[in-house]
Amino acid sequence: MTSRRLLLVGGVAVLVLLVGWVLVLMLPGWIAPRQSSAAPATITAEPAAPERKIKARLFFVAADGSGLTGVEREVTYGADPSAQARAILEAQFAPAEPPAVTAIPAGTTVRGAFVANGEAYIDVSTDIVTGHPGGSLNEQLTVYTIVAAVLSNLPAVTGVQILVDGKEVDTLAGHVDLRQPLVKNPAWVQ
Amino acid sequence: MTVRHRALSPVRLAAIGLTLVVSLVTGLSGQAPLSLTLLSRDSRRSIPLTVINEQEMVALDELASIFQLSVREEAGAVTVTSRGRTVVLNPEQTIASVAGRMISLPTRPVRQGGRLLVPVDFISRAIGPITESRVDLRRASRLLIVGDLKVPRLTLVTEPLTNGHRLTIDAAPQTGSTISRDADHLMIRFEADALDVAIPALPPQPFVQAIRRVDAVTLAIDLGPRFSSYRSSTQSVDASTRLTLELLPAPADAPATGAPEVPAATPGAPAITAAPPVDLPTFGQPTVPIRTVTLDPGHGGADAGARGAGGLTEKSLTLAVARRAKAALEARLGLRVLLTRDDDREVPIDARTAVANNNKSDLLISLHANASFRPETAGAAILVAQFPDEGLARELLEPHRVPVFGGGLRDIELVLWNQAQIRYVDQSAVFGDALLQQLQPRIPLHARALDRVPLRVLASANMPAVLVELGFLSNSEQEARMGGGEFQGTVASAIVDAVLAFREYLRRAPEGER
Numbered sequence: 007m008t009s010r011r012l013l014l015v016g017g018v019a020v021l022v023l024l025v026g027w028v029l030v031l032m033l034p035g036w037i038a039p040r041q042s043s044a045a046p047a048t049i050t051a052e053p054a055a056p057e058r059k060i061k062a063r064l065f066f067v068a069a070d071g072s073g074l075t076g077v078e079r080e081v082t083y084g085a086d087p088s089a090q091a092r093a094i095l096e097a098q099f100a101p102a103e104p105p106a107v108t109a110i111p112a113g114t115t116v117r118g119a120f121v122a123n124g125e126a127y128i129d130v131s132t133d134i135v136t137g138h139p140g141g142s143l144n145e146q147l148t149v150y151t152i153v154a155a156v157l158s159n160l161p162a163v164t165g166v167q168i169l170v171d172g173k174e175v176d177t178l179a180g181h182v183d184l185r186q187p188l189v190k191n192p193a194w195v196q
Numbered sequence: 197m198t199v200r201h202r203a204l205s206p207v208r209l210a211a212i213g214l215t216l217v218v219s220l221v222t223g224l225s226g227q228a229p230l231s232l233t234l235l236s237r238d239s240r241r242s243i244p245l246t247v248i249n250e251q252e253m254v255a256l257d258e259l260a261s262i263f264q265l266s267v268r269e270e271a272g273a274v275t276v277t278s279r280g281r282t283v284v285l286n287p288e289q290t291i292a293s294v295a296g297r298m299i300s301l302p303t304r305p306v307r308q309g310g311r312l313l314v315p316v317d318f319i320s321r322a323i324g325p326i327t328e329s330r331v332d333l334r335r336a337s338r339l340l341i342v343g344d345l346k347v348p349r350l351t352l353v354t355e356p357l358t359n360g361h362r363l364t365i366d367a368a369p370q371t372g373s374t375i376s377r378d379a380d381h382l383m384i385r386f387e388a389d390a391l392d393v394a395i396p397a398l399p400p401q402p403f404v405q406a407i408r409r410v411d412a413v414t415l416a417i418d419l420g421p422r423f424s425s426y427r428s429s430t431q432s433v434d435a436s437t438r439l440t441l442e443l444l445p446a447p448a449d450a451p452a453t454g455a456p457e458v459p460a461a462t463p464g465a466p467a468i469t470a471a472p473p474v475d476l477p478t479f480g481q482p483t484v485p486i487r488t489v490t491l492d493p494g495h496g497g498a499d500a501g502a503r504g505a506g507g508l509t510e511k512s513l514t515l516a517v518a519r520r521a522k523a524a525l526e527a528r529l530g531l532r533v534l535l536t537r538d539d540d541r542e543v544p545i546d547a548r549t550a551v552a553n554n555n556k557s558d559l560l561i562s563l564h565a566n567a568s569f570r571p572e573t574a575g576a577a578i579l580v581a582q583f584p585d586e587g588l589a590r591e592l593l594e595p596h597r598v599p600v601f602g603g604g605l606r607d608i609e610l611v612l613w614n615q616a617q618i619r620y621v622d623q624s625a626v627f628g629d630a631l632l633q634q635l636q637p638r639i640p641l642h643a644r645a646l647d648r649v650p651l652r653v654l655a656s657a658n659m660p661a662v663l664v665e666l667g668f669l670s671n672s673e674q675e676a677r678m679g680g681g682e683f684q685g686t687v688a689s690a691i692v693d694a695v696l697a698f699r700e701y702l703r704r705a706p707e708g709e710r
Contacts, residue, residue, distance in 0.1 A: 067569045067570060069570070070570070070573070070643065071568040071569060071570030071572070071573035072573065072642070072643045072644055107569050107570065108569075109569055139502065139503075139567050139569070139670070140500075140501050140502035140503065140510060140567050141501075141502040141510075141564075141565070141566040141567025141568065141665075141668070141669070141670065142564060142566060142579065142649065142651075142663070142665055143566050143567070143568055143573070143577075143642075143665070143668075144502075144566075144567050144568060144569060146649060147569065165584070176545060176652055177545070177652050179501075180494065180495060180499065180501065180545070180652075180653075181564070181649070181651055181652065181653075181663075182649065182650060182651065182652065183650040183651060183652040183655055184652075185614070185652075186584060186585075187584065188584055188650070189584050
């Protein structure tokens with residue numbers, strides 16, 4: 007065996023060892039983050055990172071009952087406008103802490119939020135209809151709570167279309183026309 | 197002979213006193229007992245009504261004797277039978293089985309003084325089907341028409357002219373009529389079995405002293421001192437016949453306008469002219485700016501709307517006010533007034549606007565009651581339609597010049613059907629302001645007493661239209677007040693006065709500004 011052949015065999019052996027090292031030791035490390043998102047149990051041993059928050063204006067019924075008052079609150083950060091709209095409305099739909107009074111009927115949840123071309127489509131549960139106490143003033147307060155919460159916090163959005171249970175509706179309680187996106191109405195915010 | 201006077205005991209004295217007080221109060225109030233007038237081929241009779249929780253009720257035994265029904269009660273259910281068909285109703289429920297089909301009633305039957313009272317709608321919804329009779333219940337005029345009778349609804353509008361007086365009578369369905377002169381009266385006889393008419397109160401005027409009903413199918417006009425002759429014409433307008441009658445002075449009394457002389461009608465002879473006179477209103481261009489008003493009592497049926505803590509519902513309050521306003525508008529202004537619902541039923545929003553549009557109404561007033569998340573909020577408000585893209589829609593109202601087949605250009609207007617109200621928003625605001633002025637001294641107003649809101653029911657209204665919030669049912673004090681007849685009558689009067697003011701505004705406004 008010549009020294010040249012020995013050098014070739016040695017090189018092949020080193021290459022095999024290198025590939026084996028990559029497959030056995032490095033590759034699990036590279037794919038570990040994907041596995042942790044799919045199976046959270048695998049990272050329970052590590053401390054959870056603090057949830058990122060942003061400040062947003064939420065709206066509640068004014069003291070005289072004739073408009074809305076904006077209040078600054080911390081809400082969960084959303085990675086994109088749709089996720090942010092959803093996070094803001096989930097905070098808005100949470101039960102109000104006294105003395106604040108919310109215009110959102112109890113039990114109403116956000117089914118989905120989608121932002122495209124400057125308009126936000128907000129899909130809410132039917133509780134907003136079945137639990138609504140009626141009256142055009144209440145209905146306007148409910149509608150403009152949603153509109154103001156989205157438009158005040160997402161400047162790129164100019165119109166809000168409210169959907170109920172995934173469908174377009176005429177009104178929530180027989181008064182306010184919801185067949186097309188509603189725009190900002192400063193008259194409602196005191 | 198000895199006459200012994202028995203001393204009256206204190207109990208008897210108290211009873212007599214109470215009876216006198218009740219009689220006095222009843223007499224002073226001047227309110228005749230409420231009743232339904234039954235019209236049939238054979239008879240005309242009155243059926244007493246009882247109002248319970250704002251619902252007009254009628255005794256079932258009374259109906260049994262009229263319609264020859266067999267009524268028996270067992271195991272809590274009441275069975276009404278006619279010609280082998282039955283109605284089964286449970287006094288505890290608002291539904292009934294009519295020949296095997298379920299119907300709903302606006303309220304459940306009520307027992308009172310040993311009698312079972314049922315809502316008047318029971319007559320048309322249950323008795324009509326089992327007796328196989330044509331039953332037409334007209335709640336507004338409290339008429340019950342049984343059988344194949346022709347009873348047209350008449351709407352009278354009187355209008356003083358510069359030199360004369362015009363009377364317009366719309367008869368629906370289409371009905372022919374004959375006019376004859378009898379001394380100081382003009383008699384208008386309709387080709388009908390009876391008339392459904394509310395004659396407006398009319399102060400004596402130079403040409404017309406009064407209008408009254410002579411018999412079941414004839415109206416009489418008592419003529420005034422300046423009357424000399426008359427002329428008339430008839431036109432078909434949709435499903436109704438419009439009779440226009442002009443009362444004229446003597447030729448010497450008339451100003452020299454160069455108008456053709458009108459021959460006086462021969463007394464006693466029919467005087468329907470062969471051709472319409474030259475100065476009668478042209479069809480489609482009425483000279484009276486407001487002839488028809490549609491009142492929309494909000495909500496109804498399963499949709500009760502807002503509800504007060506005391507139990508008053510928006511649907512019942514709006515219906516009660518609408519009925520009062522209709523009666524007042526018909527009686528005081530002689531207008532044709534339509535209701536989008538006259539009982540407790542659910543009406544889709546588009547159907548409400550369609551009633552106003554399809555009947556060519558000149559004004560739409562939607563009646564509602566408000567509610568607030570803050571119980572102390574109070575006051576009435578008037579809302580006018582608002583559109584999110586109003587600027588763009590108004591631009592579309594500007595005529596667009598387009599080429600037409602065969603050459604040339606033509607101006608067209610592009611208006612979306614669901615934005616028809618945009619054209620009338622300014623007039624709606626004028627009427628809203630007129631109503632505000634009338635309500636202000638009479639009832640409390642909300643901080644946003646006149647506001648613009650994107651309201652569904654007004655968006656496609658093709659005429660001036662407003663939504664009136666009467667007050668807040670969430671405010672217990674307001675709820676108690678709104679449930680009373682005094683409040684409802686006050687609002688009805690304010691609506692009449694506002695319509696009157698708006699009519700004057702339209703008369704004065706130049707054509708282009710209307």
